[in-house]
Amino acid sequence: MRFTGKSFLIVGASSGIGFSIANKLSENGAEIFTTSRDLTKDFPGKKIQFDVSDDPQNLNLQLPDVLHGLVYCPGTINLKPFSRLTDQDFLNDFQVNVLGAIKVIRQVINKLKKAENSSIVLFSTVAVKTGMNFHSSVVTSKSGLEGLSISLAAEYSSSGVRVNTIAPSLTDTPLAANLLSTPEKREISAKRHPAGRIGLADDISSAALFLLSDESTWITGQVLHIDGGLSSLRV
Ligand SMILES: NC(=O)c1ccc[n+]([C@@H]2O[C@H](COP(=O)([O-])OP(=O)(O)OC[C@H]3O[C@@H](n4cnc5c(N)ncnc54)[C@H](OP(=O)(O)O)[C@@H]3O)[C@@H](O)[C@H]2O)c1
Known part of the structure; x- marks a missing residue:
């Protein structure tokens, strides 16, 4: 997949999946604009400081x-028993996962409409399809994000803007560090997945690149489950 002559914005490119996407787009010829809250971090692209609470x-x-x-x-990944989750937990999760995306999309939608074909990729979680303990706050938000994704896919289909969501399972990034902090935790997590391992940022970024590319121009309004089979297989 070549992206020469094309420009992309990756919000949250300083680590994990976003970092991997930024590197792959850049290696394949794209011009990339990348954000973090901390510009002292080392990541590719034309760096822009951005926090979801900022004015987009x-x-x-x-x-x-x-x-x-x-x-x-x-x-x-704010995992707590429902009885311990406060209103503020739900609001914080909503701000980072959903409202931040809404604010950014609102700002850039006209730029995306100006391209002949353009693509928005959002991130949900496997736990929207497969209920899991202690996920009620994050899944409330990610379900909303999936709703946003399919609604915008419909609304902008005639403008040449595709909108898709990737729903990963546990992936080895800084966000998941607490869940993968010991060899025992890593082994248990690997065994939960039919594919026998946890995800890598590379597994997820490969799918994102496909959704950003001209190889996927007939795919919109989808949730792509990249989860080592967790959400759909019992083996
Ligand atoms: N890793 C997993 O196991 C997993 C599983 C399911 C779903 N997902 C989803 O996949 C997506 C990517 O996750 P990841 O694992 O790659 O996470 P990550 O390693 O923590 O990276 C998140 C990126 O977003 C930026 N970011 C975080 N909070 C921000 C804020 N308030 N304002 C602006 N930027 C912010 C971070 O930049 P700075 O910190 O430098 O500002 C970083 O570049 C997330 O939406 C996550 O919910 C991940």
Whole structure:
């Protein structure tokens, strides 16, 4: 897949899946605009400082007129029993996972419409399809994000903007560090997946690149489960 002559915004490119996507797009010829809250971190692209609580207009002003793709990576794994989750937990999760995406999309949608074909990729979680203990806050938000994704896919289909969501299972990134902090935890997690291992950022970024590319121009409004078989197989 070549991306020469195309421009992409990757929100949250300083680590994990976003970092891997940014590297692959860059290696394949794309011009990339990348964000983090901390510009001292080492990551590729034209770096822009952005926190989801910031005014996204400041982000927009640093972008070109035409964008061929947007990837929104910020997310949370705030796992607690329902009885311990506060209103603030639900609001924080909603802000990072959903409202941040809404604010960014609102700012860049006209740039995406200016490209002949463009693609938005969002990130949900396997736990939306397969209920899991202690996930009620994050899954409330990620379900909303999936709803946003399919609604926008419909609304912008005639403008040449595709919108898809990837729903990963446990993937070895800084976000999941607490869940993978010992060899025992890693082994138990690997065994839960029919494919026999946990995910790598590379597994997820490969799918994202496909969804950003011209190889997938007939795919929109989908949730792609990249989860080592966890959500659909019993073996
Ligand atoms: N890893 C998993 O096991 C897993 C499983 C299911 C779903 N997912 C989803 O996949 C997506 C990517 O996850 P990941 O594992 O790659 O996470 P990650 O390694 O923590 O990377 C998240 C990226 O988003 C940025 N970010 C985080 N909070 C932000 C905020 N408040 N404002 C602006 N930027 C923010 C981070 O940048 P800075 O910290 O530098 O600002 C970082 O570049 C997330 O939406 C996550 O929910 C991950």
